[in-house]
Amino acid sequence: MSLNNFSIKIKPTILGLFFTVTAIVVSVMLLMQYNLSKKIALESTQESFKQLSTNLKQETSNYIKNSESFIRLIENIPYLTEKPIPNVRHKVLDLFVSDIKSNNYIYSIYVGHKDGTYYELINLNEEYKSSFDAPKNASWLIIKILDNIEYKEYLDKNLNQIKSIKNDTKYKVTQRPWYKEAISSTSSIKTEPYLFKFLNKYGISYAKEIKNSDDIVIGIDVTLNNIDKLISKQKLVEDSEVFLFDTNGKIITYNKVSKGKISNNKSSLNQNTLDEKLTDNQFFYNKFSLFDNSESLYIISPIENIMEPYIKEIYWFILVSFIVFLIIAIPLIILSSSLIINPLHRIVKENEKIQKRKFDKVKNISSYIKEIHDVSDSLWKMSVSIKAYEENQKELMDSFIKLIATAIDEKSKYTGGHCNRVPKLALMIIDEANKCEDGIFKDFKINSEDEYREISISAWLHDCGKVTTPEYVVDKATKLETIYNRIHEIRTRFEVIYRDLIIESYKKELNGENKQEIDSWLKNEQNELKEDFEFIAKMNLGGEFLKEEYKERIKVIASRTWLRNFDNKAGLSREERIRFENKDESLPILENLLSDKSWHIIKREESINDDVKYGFKTEVPKNLYNQGEIYNLTISKGTLTEEERYKIQDHIKMTIKMLEQLPLPENLKNVPLYAGAHHETLIGTGYPKKLTKDEMPIPSRVLALADVFEALTASDRPYKDSKTLSESIKILSFMVKDQHLDKDIFELFLKTEVYKRYGKEYLLDEQIDEILIGDYL
Numbered sequence: 001m002s003l004n005n006f007s008i009k010i011k012p013t014i015l016g017l018f019f020t021v022t023a024i025v026v027s028v029m030l031l032m033q034y035n036l037s038k039k040i041a042l043e044s045t046q047e048s049f050k051q052l053s054t055n056l057k058q059e060t061s062n063y064i065k066n067s068e069s070f071i072r073l074i075e076n077i078p079y080l081t082e083k084p085i086p087n088v089r090h091k092v093l094d095l096f097v098s099d100i101k102s103n104n105y106i107y108s109i110y111v112g113h114k115d116g117t118y119y120e121l122i123n124l125n126e127e128y129k130s131s132f133d134a135p136k137n138a139s140w141l142i143i144k145i146l147d148n149i150e151y152k153e154y155l156d157k158n159l160n161q162i163k164s165i166k167n168d169t170k171y172k173v174t175q176r177p178w179y180k181e182a183i184s185s186t187s188s189i190k191t192e193p194y195l196f197k198f199l200n201k202y203g204i205s206y207a208k209e210i211k212n213s214d215d216i217v218i219g220i221d222v223t224l225n226n227i228d229k230l231i232s233k234q235k236l237v238e239d240s241e242v243f244l245f246d247t248n249g250k251i252i253t254y255n256k257v258s259k260g261k262i263s264n265n266k267s268s269l270n271q272n273t274l275d276e277k278l279t280d281n282q283f284f285y286n287k288f289s290l291f292d293n294s295e296s297l298y299i300i301s302p303i304e305n306i307m308e309p310y311i312k313e314i315y316w317f318i319l320v321s322f323i324v325f326l327i328i329a330i331p332l333i334i335l336s337s338s339l340i341i342n343p344l345h346r347i348v349k350e351n352e353k354i355q356k357r358k359f360d361k362v363k364n365i366s367s368y369i370k371e372i373h374d375v376s377d378s379l380w381k382m383s384v385s386i387k388a389y390e391e392n393q394k395e396l397m398d399s400f401i402k403l404i405a406t407a408i409d410e411k412s413k414y415t416g417g418h419c420n421r422v423p424k425l426a427l428m429i430i431d432e433a434n435k436c437e438d439g440i441f442k443d444f445k446i447n448s449e450d451e452y453r454e455i456s457i458s459a460w461l462h463d464c465g466k467v468t469t470p471e472y473v474v475d476k477a478t479k480l481e482t483i484y485n486r487i488h489e490i491r492t493r494f495e496v497i498y499r500d501l502i503i504e505s506y507k508k509e510l511n512g513e514n515k516q517e518i519d520s521w522l523k524n525e526q527n528e529l530k531e532d533f534e535f536i537a538k539m540n541l542g543g544e545f546l547k548e549e550y551k552e553r554i555k556v557i558a559s560r561t562w563l564r565n566f567d568n569k570a571g572l573s574r575e576e577r578i579r580f581e582n583k584d585e586s587l588p589i590l591e592n593l594l595s596d597k598s599w600h601i602i603k604r605e606e607s608i609n610d611d612v613k614y615g616f617k618t619e620v621p622k623n624l625y626n627q628g629e630i631y632n633l634t635i636s637k638g639t640l641t642e643e644e645r646y647k648i649q650d651h652i653k654m655t656i657k658m659l660e661q662l663p664l665p666e667n668l669k670n671v672p673l674y675a676g677a678h679h680e681t682l683i684g685t686g687y688p689k690k691l692t693k694d695e696m697p698i699p700s701r702v703l704a705l706a707d708v709f710e711a712l713t714a715s716d717r718p719y720k721d722s723k724t725l726s727e728s729i730k731i732l733s734f735m736v737k738d739q740h741l742d743k744d745i746f747e748l749f750l751k752t753e754v755y756k757r758y759g760k761e762y763l764l765d766e767q768i769d770e771i772l773i774g775d776y777l
Contacts, residue, residue: 037311042303045284050286053299056297068208075211079091084119084142086146087161112174112217113216116145117146118173119143132152140154177205179217190204224252239258239305240256240301241254242256243269243297343372347375350363350365354379354386404467405419408467418711422463426706429748434446441744450667461671465651473647476640478639479541480540480633481639491533493562494532504522539554541639543637557593558594560592563589563591564588565588581599595629596631600628600629617689618646618650625643659671676688678707698745701741709755713759715767722764724769725768726770
């Protein structure tokens with residue numbers, strides 16, 4: 001191999017490698033860009049969270065410092081401890097007003113005494129007026145409590161009283177948490193956030209016991225409104241949420257960013273449910289502590305919204321990267337495609353030929369690329385090997401199928417040749433159907449050898465289930481036949497009675513009766529006995545129809561008795577002994593000449609659960625067999641009992657089971673359907689699935705007609721004489737009329753003279769006669 005040839009062969013591989021590497025590099029760059037953008041976005045968001053937390057901490061810290069400073073400033077003022085007087089201005093009013101105006105976060109300032117006396121100044125801004133039912137021009141509210149009576153005094157902005165209300169009250173200053181905590185502390189205290197009753201808002205109380213006083217406490221109430229305002233100033237992404245929880249995990253404040261604005265809403269979450277919500281990795285969040293680590297602040301933002309502005313940058317990066325990639329890669333792809341893609345397309349087409357098993361049409365594709373050339377060569381060699389292997393498998397399978405059919409035919413001399421002749425006849429009809437362009441055959445076409453073989457295998461295996469049918473049932477030529485003809489056993493009983501009559505005549509003679517009368521009596525009895533046996537023997541042969549009067553005569557003959565002297569259980573097999581009743585009998589014993597005994601019944605033990613699995617709808621007799629002598633002799637038609645007829649019909653169920661359990665390839669998938677429906681009718685009266693015409697494909701209907709015609713013309717059946725062509729065609733016409741066989745297939749069978757060709761090859765000369773097919777078309 002020259003160096004030039006070598007370079008030609010490896011170039012496409014290098015180009016393909018370049019294409020792959022370029023794609024990988026671009027993908028890695030995209031992933032890195034996304035991760036970098038995500039990192040920047042989250043770090044920026046984290047910084048916003050920290051800034052908000054810092055601001056909130058600073059604001060709350062200012063609350064504490066200012067409140068403590070104010071309390072220290074005024075706690076030494078002498079008139080602070082003076083008790084209030086209704087409708088009289090307290091000396092501390094101006095001082096309280098001045099402090100609230102200087103610190104707009106203060107909601108109220110108050111003083112509580114040990115005896116329950118209480119004085120409070122409330123800032124009535126526009127947000128709070130409605131909560132206290134205040135007049136429009138009211139700016140301040142003074143609450144005084146003396147001796148369980150509450151006085152509400154509303155002041156205007158100039159501190160002039162404009163309204164006063166007096167009510168009883170149950171408010172106990174000494175029971176309030178701020179009072180209790182302040183009394184028990186040596187310094188100022190801060191309460192946990194709690195809900196202010198009148199405002200329905202959360203707030204905090206700062207309080208301290210006044211020095212050198214008799215348990216007098218001064219306090220300041222602060223609402224958390226300023227926290228909401230601070231949050232609204234912070235730039236958070238859309239749908240961000242801010243939660244403030246108390247030490248018990250109960251929500252204090254909740255704010256959400258919606259359409260660029262901060263709204264103060266209600267939320268049903270608590271700290272535990274929020275923690276559960278944050279486990280799904282859809283949110284970026286942080287948790288901070290406020291007010292000396294007592295309350296928890298959560299700030300959360302959806303990662304999707306955080307990334308939204310960065311995604312646009314990533315899209316631009318993708319677009320630019322893709323354009324650059326196309327500019328570089330497309331010329332190289334076009335250059336290499338003619339060397340790679342075209343041969344590969346041709347190899348794919350050759351592979352499709354292999355999939356369709358058109359092995360003779362597979363070609364070896366030449367290519368400058370060594371790898372492609374090697375693949376094509378391997379593919380071609382594989383097709384040759386598969387073809388040879390498949391031909392061997394076909395030959396083996398066909399031989400095995402014919403072996404099964406031959407074994408079934410050889411099983412019984414009476415049905416020998418059936419499994420061989422039915423496929424021949426069925427395929428004759430199929431060939432004619434394939435040529436026909438009319439009626440139901442217009443769309444019926446066998447397009448491949450596989451389809452033809454599928455029908456052929458179905459025909460050869462249509463009776464494979466007969467391997468399970470007992471030979472003595474298939475060959476049952478007389479009604480009393482099982483493994484042997486029981487007419488011999490019954491004849492012996494007649495012989496016994498015949499001799500018993502002779503013995504009886506001798507006894508009569510010894511008793512002195514008239515010999516001439518005795519001889520006449522004996523002759524009549526013996527003649528009647530012979531006639532009865534001849535009648536029973538004739539009934540044993542079976543026929544088309546048994547008259548009711550014959551059935552009655554059989555029962556009358558059966559009632560005659562004979563004397564048995566020997567144990568009928570002696571010498572029996574284990575299975576036979578099981579069927580006998582477990583009771584002792586005293587010999588000799590009188591028995592009926594013919595009888596249906598319990599031990600004649602063979603119980604059905606096999607499971608019929610498969611009927612549901614396979615869709616079988618045949619009615620199953622209660623017993624497996626009934627060998628009763630009267631029961632068998634009174635069979636109305638033929639020689640088979642209901643149980644034996646079902647056993648023979650059961651062969652088709654076994655056929656379906658056996659075929660459906662085979663790992664048939666796709667091209668033979670219809671074999672169970674074609675083979676298993678040849679005893680069905682067009683109107684759902686057949687067996688074993690009670691299919692209708694629409695459920696039976698044409699090959700199934702062809703096989704049904706072939707099976708019936710072969711059975712009618714066969715000259716080796718034990719229960720009937722073979723029929724001529726005209727007799728068989730006439731019976732087929734009746735079955736067509738009853739919609740047991742397909743009319744179109746029957747007419748095709750006649751018009752193409754398939755019956756004649758089949759008759760010349762398989763029928764006896766005396767069976768072949770003239771048929772006027774016009775009578776049936």
